[in-house]
Amino acid sequence: MTEQEVAVTSADAFARLAIELHDAPGVEETIDAVVQFALQALSCTYAGVALYARGSRPEIAAVTDPVVADVYDVQLSTQNGPLVTALRESTTILIRDTLTEDRWPEWAAKVAALGVRSVLDVPLATGNGTRSTVGVLGLYSPTPDAFSQDDEAIAHILARHASVAVASARHEETMAQAVDARKLVGQAMGILMERFDVDGDRAFAILKRYSQDTNTKLRDVAQQLIDTRKLPH
Template identity: 35%
Template sequence: MTREKHDLAIRMAKLAQTIATPRTVEEILNDVAAAAIELIPDTDTAGVLLIHGNGRFESLGSVDELPAKLDQLQHDFQEGPCAQAALHDTIVRTDDFRNEARWPRYSPAAIELGVLSGLSFKLFTADRTAGALNLFAFQPNVWDAESETIGTVLAAHAAAAILAGRHDEQLQAALSSRDRIGQAKGIIMERYGVDDLRAFDMLRALSQESNAKLVDIAERVIDTRASNAMN
């Protein structure tokens, strides 16, 4: 194994450990962006773009402010390599924005910011949120097939971090919903003198009649107790 591949293997192992360690998604993405700059020659800056279902752009994991500025340009122009990778292609590479015709408004703006090369990788997040790991360079023609291979592996780490973070958020939301439903059942049991099963049936019936989520009905029941306490 060459020294470069050995270093790459060690760095990837460390990244895998960061995903398993309790940390925020943004902290892990910061590490992924830093690793891209460290492992892929001539990469000057890097970041992660998320495009949410409502069209909102979110810039994460940037080592400086430049990736966020480039993301904002793509949002404003509705074109660019990062958005292209997030929404469509697996890898989007530009060796010289001075000769790039795919994004007629974005390319000149990127050049004005000193960026001449771009390399973006789709993040497979299995959700309505699209994402891309994006690398930028101030020189043209800096990347090759090996750069794309390393970037693809880093993108997989970034996607895994996002999925893990989303799972934690969903778990916390589920636990919170369960607690609120439990509180609502307790209020109904006390107020109407019914048992646990009957209280839940009453909540479910209200949910079906009003075409509202069970947790929203539970929240209303909790709010009525708060209102009564104030009166």
């Protein structure tokens, strides 16, 4: 296959991926599509994604094999390793052979014992700077020096697609949750208006006061009122 034919094939593959990511119903489905594409398009045997959850430490979002979860757990529990560095510094890290890796010797020894020799960690970023990093795409192979320059280039393109797709999926989920919360609050206000013969402003003030006094989200106060017909104590 000529370079031009390879380029066309890659472009077609990424076009199909873009459509698949756009059609994915949520973050979980989006990430699953990314790791499955990585297995098809790159010289890796295993793949995974770790994502920053809102307000918390990074979490395992998707893996194609349990060995990837083990590789991630070793790093997330100690907060040390190429994955953690890629997240913190928003930089790509290539390990050609875990048996000779000296930057993270303890981690490398454990990963080599799992049968992983080559590692490529690529940050998922929505912009420039470390604050824009939302996660890392991890690619793994039992073969030393498995990843070529072409693999790195394709991995970066895949990471950009994944970053945009994750940000879009999270935004849509947030919007859906906001709409759901408004519906719940509106329903709870209707209950209060009917029971206590108050107007909408007064009903909302009651819900807000209970939310503040009990340190409970307004949505949860509304849900409890709908479910039990009682306000929190």
